[in-house]
Amino acid sequence: MSTYQLPDRVILQEEGPREGFQSEGLIPVDAKLRLIHGLAETGLEVINCVSFVDVRRVPQMADAEEIAGRIQRRNGVRYTGIWLSPKGFERALASGLDLVPNVFTSVSDTFARNNNGRSAADLLHVQSGMIERYRAAGLRVGAAHVFTAFGCPYEGKVSPERCLEAVAALLRTCEEHGETPEVVYLCDTVGAANPLDVSKTVDLVRNRWPAMEFALHLHDTRGMGLANVLAGLQSGVHRFDTSVAGLGGCPFAGNKSAAGNVCTEDVALMCEEMGISTGLDLDRLAEVARMAEEIVGHSLPGKFMNAGRIRAAAGNAVA
């Protein structure tokens, strides 16, 4: 017997156009816009569209400004982008996208050095400068991201206590500037989490900061994505980053070690079936998921787009 309470409603924030396309080859701007516009018809409230990052390092995002400028906005949808540096923030500010000023850190120092070119301590220092820039632009901190919250390829597993320390350090940095993020994202950056990690870490940080919202950014690298979502839901998480069709990784395209965020429509299906409202149109999401496959030119890992609802599932098994 297990006892848990599931939330009544979850918010799925779409990462496909941003994190998903970042992991693919070069996709034409028109195709990216087609996906973004399709996603906006599904009930999604937040679509992360682009990264304002170094185009030499991430050439897939060289079209960030063009994408931002050509989005045909639909009411009720926030079209966001991310940045990791002052220069990226300036670009985002000029782009006209909906800004969510963010701060970030990495539990794993080695990951921070390899991915962000700085130690984790330096990253915190950089966040101070970013917060000042946000305030100078009349903005407040909206989100805090904790990368490698559950583990990384270099340092292995991250304990709940280490994750809590990283959250505490990032929140202290915000407090020093009189800021409190609206939500803290625990990011399973490389798909290292298992459900018990999720339960323990979420329970620990929610117990320490009961008034703070904690969200999950999960990758399905090792097949535990939806199980980790379930563990998050059971521990009271009601906001998840997801990507349509599981865009962002394809083990069938010679890119065997990458894997996308948990799949938007598969997470939505699981939630809806368990009585958790998502506000999403699953059939339209499935159509957009198939569009994503067509755009990238290969199969994507999402299951619902192929399996459909229960009544449409195959019954050809003997047992």
Add this chain to the structure above:
Amino acid sequence: MSTYQLPDRVILQEEGPREGFQSEGLIPVDAKLRLIHGLAETGLEVINCVSFVDVRRVPQMADAEEIAGRIQRRNGVRYTGIWLSPKGFERALASGLDLVPNVFTSVSDTFARNNNGRSAADLLHVQSGMIERYRAAGLRVGAAHVFTAFGCPYEGKVSPERCLEAVAALLRTCEEHGETPEVVYLCDTVGAANPLDVSKTVDLVRNRWPAMEFALHLHDTRGMGLANVLAGLQSGVHRFDTSVAGLGGCPFAGNKSAAGNVCTEDVALMCEEMGISTGLDLDRLAEVARMAEEIVGHSLPGKFMNAGRIRAAAGNAVA
């Protein structure tokens, strides 16, 4: 905050050679034997090797006797097969495989008619005759299978109460012959279950029959396979049917609606990482999973064989 207790140990019973190959084209006997022999080196205690079913209906299993006769047995491994009729039982009895005399029913009457050619009520009557045959052969009932325990494509969702009624009817049939199965399998035959279904149904039947072991046979048709395993573990289930590499369904081979059992090595990884012993050698399982892909000639859905352990996972994501 969620509270649950996970078991210390689980038993994963391999379905790949039986249910998996049944969903593929015709595979040479030598290749099937290679997979079975590889699986036997991984620590698996039970390998379901063949079905003794109508070869006109399931030509993939026409080689059941040859497979059974050519298995090179390894100590400590049980090599099993299934049957659904008196004739199948006679063949299994003559095959020399390790027999687990079973009874079965289907919650969904429509599924029973379409899959087994009889109403659910008739199926129960047939089980009475099977039990008599088992006893005449000096055997006792080992397992009871409840098909479509969570839903089916024809009748849709199955409530926990309907599933309980089907379990009760099957156990009554056994009792009428002085038999009690060692384990009752709740079979999500077509992958209709969500984690809340699993929690509710398992809690309900375990509460009604506290001395009975309930196992789960789950399909990953809609991506919830591992989440359903987690829900089962949280409710005290410690025996699962699984298939290496997720063999049994491949959305990338024009077989879009089929999906295999939950993947042996992915389930094993999740369990081991959560501190639940499986007794399995994950690296060897990954090798056999790759062998399975080579044998069937296409990608299979298992993730661990590509992603590896955390330290070997990719760290190329920006966030």
